[in-house]
Amino acid sequence: MRSLIAKEWRESRALIFGFLILAPVASVLIKWLLVGFKATETTDSLVFIIPGAFALFVFALSADLAAADISSGRIAFFAALPTSPAKVWAAKTLFLAGSALLYLGYALVVETMILALAGKATAPLMGPEAARMTLPLTAVMTAGAATFLFSTLIDRGFAAALAGFGMVAGPWLVLGAIRKNIGGFGIDLEAASLFACVVLIVASLSGSAAAFLSGRVHLKARLRRVLVAGLAFLLVLLPATVWAGVSVRNWLTIDAGDEQVRLGGGRPTPDGTWALLSASRRGKGPFGAPSPQEDWAVNLETGVVREFGGIGWFMGGDEEFAEGPGRLALFRHSKAPDGKANWLRVVYDLNTGRPLSTRSVQRSKLYGWTSIPWGLHRLDITRSPRRLLTADGRTFDQPEGWRFSPATAPWGVGLRRRKGGVSYSFGVLLFDTGEIRELSHHPHSLPDDPDGFAVSFGQPIRRIPLAGGETEEIDIGKPNSRSLSPDLRFAVISSSAGLYLVRSKDASIEKIEDETPVRGGPFILWANDSRTFLVLGHGPSLKGTIRDGHATVEQVQVSPRIIFPVHFDGSRVLGFGAGHGSYHVSELDGSSRQLLPVR
Amino acid sequence: MHITIDPTAAAPVSEQITEGIRFAIATGDAADGDRLTSVRILAKELLVNPNTIGKVYRDLEREGVVRTKPGSGVFVAPGARAICRKASVVAVRAAVMRAVEKGLAAGLDAEALSRVVDECLDTAGAIQNVNC
Amino acid sequence: MSTAEPITIQGLKKRYGKKQVLTGVTLSVPRGVTTALLGRNGAGKTTILRILAGLLPRNGGEVSVAGLDPWKQAIRVKAITGYVPDAPMFHPRWRVRDAMSLVKSARRRSWDEREARRLAETFQLAGSDRIGALSKGARAKLSLLLALSHHPEVVLLDEPASGLDPLSRKEVLGTLVEIMEREGAAILISTHRLDDVERLAERVAFLKGGEIVAEGLTEELRTGRGIPEAQLEHPGLTELYAALLDREQEKREVQPCAV
Numbered sequence: 009m010r011s012l013i014a015k016e017w018r019e020s021r022a023l024i025f026g027f028l029i030l031a032p033v034a035s036v037l038i039k040w041l042l043v044g045f046k047a048t049e050t051t052d053s054l055v056f057i058i059p060g061a062f063a064l065f066v067f068a069l070s071a072d073l074a075a076a077d078i079s080s081g082r083i084a085f086f087a088a089l090p091t092s093p094a095k096v097w098a099a100k101t102l103f104l105a106g107s108a109l110l111y112l113g114y115a116l117v118v119e120t121m122i123l124a125l126a127g128k129a130t131a132p133l134m135g136p137e138a139a140r141m142t143l144p145l146t147a148v149m150t151a152g153a154a155t156f157l158f159s160t161l162i163d164r165g166f167a168a169a170l171a172g173f174g175m176v177a178g179p180w181l182v183l184g185a186i187r188k189n190i191g192g193f194g195i196d197l198e199a200a201s202l203f204a205c206v207v208l209i210v211a212s213l214s215g216s217a218a219a220f221l222s223g224r225v226h227l228k229a230r231l232r233r234v235l236v237a238g239l240a241f242l243l244v245l246l247p248a249t250v251w252a253g254v255s256v257r258n259w260l261t262i263d264a265g266d267e268q269v270r271l272g273g274g275r276p277t278p279d280g281t282w283a284l285l286s287a288s289r290r291g292k293g294p295f296g297a298p299s300p301q302e303d304w305a306v307n308l309e310t311g312v313v314r315e316f317g318g319i320g321w322f323m324g325g326d327e328e329f330a331e332g333p334g335r336l337a338l339f340r341h342s343k344a345p346d347g348k349a350n351w352l353r354v355v356y357d358l359n360t361g362r363p364l365s366t367r368s369v370q371r372s373k374l375y376g377w378t379s380i381p382w383g384l385h386r387l388d389i390t391r392s393p394r395r396l397l398t399a400d401g402r403t404f405d406q407p408e409g410w411r412f413s414p415a416t417a418p419w420g421v422g423l424r425r426r427k428g429g430v431s432y433s434f435g436v437l438l439f440d441t442g443e444i445r446e447l448s449h450h451p452h453s454l455p456d457d458p459d460g461f462a463v464s465f466g467q468p469i470r471r472i473p474l475a476g477g478e479t480e481e482i483d484i485g486k487p488n489s490r491s492l493s494p495d496l497r498f499a500v501i502s503s504s505a506g507l508y509l510v511r512s513k514d515a516s517i518e519k520i521e522d523e524t525p526v527r528g529g530p531f532i533l534w535a536n537d538s539r540t541f542l543v544l545g546h547g548p549s550l551k552g553t554i555r556d557g558h559a560t561v562e563q564v565q566v567s568p569r570i571i572f573p574v575h576f577d578g579s580r581v582l583g584f585g586a587g588h589g590s591y592h593v594s595e596l597d598g599s600s601r602q603l604l605p606v607r
Numbered sequence: 608m609h610i611t612i613d614p615t616a617a618a619p620v621s622e623q624i625t626e627g628i629r630f631a632i633a634t635g636d637a638a639d640g641d642r643l644t645s646v647r648i649l650a651k652e653l654l655v656n657p658n659t660i661g662k663v664y665r666d667l668e669r670e671g672v673v674r675t676k677p678g679s680g681v682f683v684a685p686g687a688r689a690i691c692r693k694a695s696v697v698a699v700r701a702a703v704m705r706a707v708e709k710g711l712a713a714g715l716d717a718e719a720l721s722r723v724v725d726e727c728l729d730t731a732g733a734i735q736n737v738n739c
Numbered sequence: 740m741s742t743a744e745p746i747t748i749q750g751l752k753k754r755y756g757k758k759q760v761l762t763g764v765t766l767s768v769p770r771g772v773t774t775a776l777l778g779r780n781g782a783g784k785t786t787i788l789r790i791l792a793g794l795l796p797r798n799g800g801e802v803s804v805a806g807l808d809p810w811k812q813a814i815r816v817k818a819i820t821g822y823v824p825d826a827p828m829f830h831p832r833w834r835v836r837d838a839m840s841l842v843k844s845a846r847r848r849s850w851d852e853r854e855a856r857r858l859a860e861t862f863q864l865a866g867s868d869r870i871g872a873l874s875k876g877a878r879a880k881l882s883l884l885l886a887l888s889h890h891p892e893v894v895l896l897d898e899p900a901s902g903l904d905p906l907s908r909k910e911v912l913g914t915l916v917e918i919m920e921r922e923g924a925a926i927l928i929s930t931h932r933l934d935d936v937e938r939l940a941e942r943v944a945f946l947k948g949g950e951i952v953a954e955g956l957t958e959e960l961r962t963g964r965g966i967p968e969a970q971l972e973h974p975g976l977t978e979l980y981a982a983l984l985d986r987e988q989e990k991r992e993v994q995p996c997a998v
Contacts, residue, residue, distance in 0.1 A: 011844040018837060019830055082828040087794050089845040090817035226794065614937035619958040647920050654912045655938050656773055657920035 012091075012099035016073070023068055024107065031061045031111075032118045039126065059144040061115045066108050066152035067172065071165035073100050073156055074216070078225050079163035087226035097220035101213065104156060108149065143198055143205075150205040151176040153212035157241070160219045161234050175212075179204065196296025200252075203295065207248040215241035252294065259293030260300045264313035265605045271304075271591065274575025274582060276536055279333040282307055282358055283575045283582050287315075305336060305358050308580055308593050311603045314361045334358050383416025383496055396421055402439055410435065410444070415462070416496065417454035417512075422462075424450060436462070436474060447472055448479055453492065453499055453512040461515035465490050465501060471515045482517055484508050488529030493538035498554060500532050500541055507543060507550070509559045520559050525549055533576035540578045542596075544570055551596060565598035612653060620655055624663045626698070632672065632683055633691035643673065643681045743806030745770055745893045745925030746791060752799030753786055760786050762949035763800065768942075770892075773919055773926040775936040775957070778946035784929035785825060787946070788895045791927070792822040804893055818849065821886035825897040827878055831871030835864050835881060846889045855888040862910060876907030883911060887918060894918070894926045900935060915939060 035057050077083045086096050155172025162168050180201075187197065218240035219225055223233035262269050271285045282305045289299045305314040316338055331337055340352040355364045380387050388395040393406040399418065406412055407423065413434075415422030423435040423444065435446045438458055449470050451462035459475040467487055471480040485505025492499045499510040500520070507521040524530060525545025533542045543550040543561070546569045550561040570583035574591070582603065585592045594600035610627035612620050631637045643649075646664065650657035664681050667673045672691060674684040710720045746768035753761040760783045768774045776784050789795045790802060793809035793816050802809060809816040829838055839859075843850045859866070862880040870878065883899065899915070900908045912935070918924060919939075930936060936943055936957060944954040 011841050015830075015833075015837065015841060019832060077830075080828060082830055084794065084824070085828050086845075088792055088817060088822045088824070089842060090814045091845045092814060224796075612938075614934035620937050621958060647917075650916050650920060651913055653938075654909065654916060656941060657916060658771075658773075658941055 009095060009099055012096060013103050016100060016103040019076070020069060020073075020103075020107075024111075027061075027065045027068065027111065028114065030064075031115050032122060034061070035119060035122055039122070055140065055144070058112075058115050058119055059141060059148060062108070062112050062145060063148045063151070065111050065115075066104075066148050067155060067169045069107060070104055070152045070155040070172065071159055071169040073104055074159040074225070075163040075165045075168055078160065081226075083226045093220040093225065094217070097217050101156070101216075104152065108152060112145070143201060146202055146205040147176050147180070150208045150212070153209040153216075157212040157216045157219075157237065160216045160223075160225060161230070161237055175208070176205075196292075200295040203252060207245060207252075211241045211244035211248075214244045255294045256297050259289065259297050262287050262289060262300055262302055263315060264304065267590070267605050269605070271572075271574050271584070271604070276575065276577045277305075277333065277336075277358075278329055280577050281309060281333075283577070284336075285574060285582075303338070306582065306603055307358075308577065308582065308603075311593070311601065313604060314356070314358055316356065331355050335364070382412065383414055383421070384418060385416055385421065387412060398439055404437065404439065404442075407437065407444060410437075412437075413450065415451050415454050417456070417458070419458045420454065422451045422454065445474060445476075447474070452490075453496065453510060453515070455515055456513045460513075463499070463510055463512070463515045463517075465499070465510075469501075469510075469517065484517065484519075488524070488527075489532055491532035491534060491541070493534045493541070494536060495538040497538060498559075500534075500543065500552065500559070502526075502530055502532065502543065507561070509554075511557055518558065520552065520561055521550065531570065531573045533573055533581065535576050535578035537578065540576075542566075542576045542581060544573060544581070544583075549596075564596035566594045566596060567598045567600055568592060568594070570594070610653065612655065621659050621663050621666075624653070624655070624660065625666060628663070628667060629672065629691040629694050632687050633695040635688070637683050639683050639685050639687060641683045642679075643683065645680055743803070744768075745805055746927060747803045748787070748791075748800070749802075750800035751787070751790065751797055751802055753783070753790065753795070754798045760949060764946070764949070764951055766944055766951055766954065768893075768925040768927050770925055771923040772942060773928065773940050774942040774944060775940035776927060776929040776944050776946060777931065777933075777936060778929075779931070782946045783949060784946055785897055788822070788897050788927065788929055791893070792820055792895055793817050794822075818846065819892045820895060821889070821891035821893070822895045823879075823882050823886045823897060823899055825901070827882040829870045829878070829881075831869070833870045834866065835859070835868045835870060835873075836866035838870065838881065838885060839866070842885045842888070849889040851888055851890060854890070855884060858884040858888065858914065861914065874904075874907075876903045879903055880907060880910060883914060887914070890922060890924075892924055894924050896926070896928045896930075898930055899928060900932065901930075912939065 038057070083096075087093070151172045153172075154175040155169050158168035158171040159165065162171065183197065183201070215237035219233045219237040223236040225233060268289060269287050270290050271287055274283050274285050276283055285304045285306060287302045287304050291299065293299065303316045305316070306312070316336070329336070334357065336356045336358055338354050338356065340354060352366055352368055354366045356362065357364050380389060382396065384399050386397040388397060388403075391405075393408070394412060395406070396404045396412055398404070404421075410423040410425045413422035413424045415436075419440065420436050420438045423437055424432050425435075427433050432450070433446060434448070434450050435444050436451060436454065436458075437444050447462065449464035449466070449472060451472060451474075452465045453463045455461055455474070459473075461471045461473055461480075464470040464472055465487060468481045468483045469487070471482065473479070484501065485503040487501050487503040490499055490501040497512050499512070501508045501510060502524040504524075504527075505522075506519055507524050508517055509520050510517050525543050525548060530549075531544040533544065535541065539554045541552045541554075541559075542564075543552065544566060547565060547567060549564050549566045551564045552559045552561040566581055568585035568587065570581060570592075571586045572584035573581060574584070575582040579596065581594045581596075582591065583594070584590070585594075585600070585602075590602050591604040592600040592602050610624060610631075612623045612627075614620060618626070628637075628643070637643065643664075644652070646657050646660045649655075650660045653660075664673060664675070668675055668681075668684075670690060671684055672687045673681050675681050707720060710723070715723070744767060746766070748764055748766045751761050751764040752759070764783075764787060766774075766776075766787075776787065778784050786795065790797050791804055791809055793804075793813035796810045804816045805819055807816050809820075839855060843852070843855070862877070862884060864873075864877060864881055864884070868877075870881070873881070879899070886894065896915075900911050903911065915926070916939070919926065928935070928940060940957050942955065943957045944951050946952075
């Protein structure tokens with residue numbers, strides 16, 4: 009093997025020495041004549057000079073690597089020796105790879121020296137910024153491998169270099185065009201490009217190896233060579249492409265049988281038979297594919313799952329159930345051919361899963377869904393600054409420097425702003441006057457009266473007079489979990505001292521129980537009626553009912569232990585069961601039924 | 608020994624070499640007991656397949672012209688000269704016969720032919736004396 | 740040395756595209772025998788040699804070199820074969836020693852460095868000579884050196900002395916005669932020089948129409964003895980031989996005196 013590599017070196021020596029001299033000379037000339045030493049930026053070296061020099065070298069070396077030997081028939085010299093063609097191929101490949109990498113290192117060092125002599129910063133070349141070169145350099149290596157492949161097939165060096173260049177430039181241009189039109193689905197194009205480059209490199213190397221091994225390069229019959237190489241190339245390319253496509257597709261599709269799905273945002277239909285959930289995946293998928301989102305309706309009685317949505321679908325807030333029981337209205341956002349946004353309203357029959365009607369709607373009619381529920385009001389997040397849409401139809405833009413907080417009352421909304429670092433300051437915005445009152449602590453619950461007391465949950469609990477004055481501290485032990493009712497009128501807090509009920513309207517706090525079901529902090533779920541709640545324990549749990557502003561609890565049994573609760577409808581709990589790896593609907597008597605994933 | 612071979616002549620190379628050796632022995636170039644060139648060297652010098660030389664030597668040994676002493680080489684056998692001369696006479700006779708027939712066909716009479724033979728003898732003898 | 744017959748060919752067929760070059764060649768070369776393969780240009784002599792050397796696949800028939808299939812067991816066959824092509828290909832930038840070291844490392848154990856040096860001296864090839872600067876004769880001799888230095892069991896020569904100056908030709912033939920005497924290899928020489936056939940080959944085979952039309956001892960074939968009548972009736976056999984006979988005659992004179 010050593011003498012084979014030495015042979016390649018002997019034959020390419022002049023070329024390599026030429027490039028060793030060319031790199032610094034060209035770099036200096038470019039800086040001196042074209043850009044000017046003063047105007048030279050280190051980033052130019054990163055983006056143009058080094059990849060450019062590397063590219064020229066790789067093309068020049070790989071173009072003739074196989075072509076010269078094959079076209080001249082010299083390859084027959086080796087064919088007559090007891091040397092396997094695999095060795096000849098391996099020697100050429102190793103020589104190409106080794107020389108390319110050494111040259112790259114050389115170009116980096118030389119460029120660093122030139123920049124240093126010119127008095128420019130050299131740090132970016134070594135530091136994390138150098139990672140910008142990764143994709144261009146990988147693309148060059150891909151072109152080099154492709155050129156080597158073509159060098160084996162075409163046995164004309166220059167044509168091989170052109171073909172290799174084309175194999176990389178072509179897809180790159182196509183990709184640019186796709187990106188303009190489709191936007192890439194949010195996939196990380198850089199990661200995808202790197203993957204494609206690696207696949208192409210492996211495919212090209214397989215193709216050239218196949219040509220040597222079974223394509224009989226020492227004979228003039230080119231057809232066989234091309235077929236064998238093409239087959240090997242495709243055997244690498246196709247499975248890799250399919251795998252990539254399938255992985256992305258698998259990531260982007262979620263179905264009810266998927267165990268890795270994350271469920272959240274459960275809310276019931278008015279008749280309580282279905283729970284609407286949003287289903288998504290955690291994190292980012294292959295090539296940075298965004299996490300998909302779907303909306304599911306799960307029938308709590310039968311366990312049937314209806315999947316809706318995907319990219320472009322939206323639940324419609326208030327409009328969802330406007331069609332009556334067993335019906336769901338969804339909204340779909342699409343682009344019409346004239347480029348204008350097109351909104352569709354589709355009504356589904358939940359029992360059959362089939363769409364019943366579709367019609368176009370104007371954007372103004374969809375007022376409801378461009379905003380998200382925000383306590384008692386709605387928040388339009390499509391605008392900047394964000395805009396609050398009050399329950400009584402008024403609109404308020406987010407005051408400058410402030411952000412709306414989830415605490416809402418009919419008369420106003422909570423605010424918070426960053427004071428620097430991790431400290432915040434708080435306040436409330438009064439709708440009637442537009443006045444902003446600054447507060448010392450975060451108002452988690454607001455009273456009925458703007459001059460009443462807000463309650464700030466923490467340790468200790470604070471009652472803050474909104475009209476100004478001293479803040480009252482109430483010690484209820486160390487709080488470990490809390491939950492506000494959907495209508496924001498009550499809050500249940502669990503602490504080391506027990507279970508407490510907070511009434512927003514007058515900021516009153518009363519103890520419900522001396523013992524909390526879970527010392528570390530139980531999950532607290534509210535039913536939609538805002539009068540029934542469930543404090544989840546590891547088995548024994550508490551179901552609470554609020555009457556006349558006071559809460560009473562009774563012991564219930566929830567099994568399996570829920571580690572991720574989704575929805576409580578007053579009599580049943582939908583959640584992810586510990587140790588079961590799936591979602592269950594549990595009755596309060598200890599029985600349960602597995603719903604998802606659907607097996 | 609002068610050995611001349613003509614690969615394209617009528618007689619195969621082995622026969623030519625055999626003839627050449629017989630002639631050398633017949634004329635006294637190689638005397639009884641003289642060691643002949645080894646197969647290897649002769650093959651190299653004549654540029655002939657050594658197996659051919661080997662065959663020649665085997666044939667000559669069968670005729671009793673040479674004798675192989677293992678380890679020492681190939682030697683001219685005693686009495687070889689007589690055998691070679693006899694073989695030469697046969698070969699010469701055939702050649703002369705062809706010349707005579709040619710002459711007669713050309714219209715020369717016996718006397719003219721005889722004169723031609725005498726002249727040739729004189730000329731050849733002179734040449735013979737000059738050579739080795 | 741393996742025990743199998745060095746070269747055995749049975750009904751060999753080879754096709755280049757539509758052209759059927761070999762229609763059914765049957766030929767054997769036993770150990771220690773030198774056989775000449777005679778035929779017109781384009782008859783397929785080079786093809787047969789390349790198939791034996793493991794460079795070409797065949798389209799039919801059986802070929803065995805020392806009991807091995809030269810295409811399927813190519814590496815093993817090439818290890819014991821020395822092939823001298825009609826037009827050796829070297830990179831002009833190589834030096835003699837580069838070519839030698841390449842072949843040496845490819846042949847590793849069987850390469851005889853001393854023999855290689857001896858041949859280099861005989862052929863007057865210096866390690867530092869640029870191959871590009873060598874004459875045709877010198878390149879042919881280098882090819883021969885590279886093919887013989889590992890003491891092959893089977894030697895395949897494609898027109899070894901064609902186009903060489905007389906001195907080079909003498910050196911080439913002399914080296915061939917040496918290895919014949921020493922090695923006991925099976926040697927197959929493709930040539931159309933009749934005089935070389937007469938000198939070097941004990942057996943000769945005629946290739947015509949893609950098959951061997953006559954094969955036998957050189958002596959007998961040339962005198963017509965021992966050839967079956969059927970073979971003699973092959974059209975063109977005598978014309979071929981006659982045409983070959985018409986080529987330049989050569990006389991060789993040596994002055995060895997009795998030692």
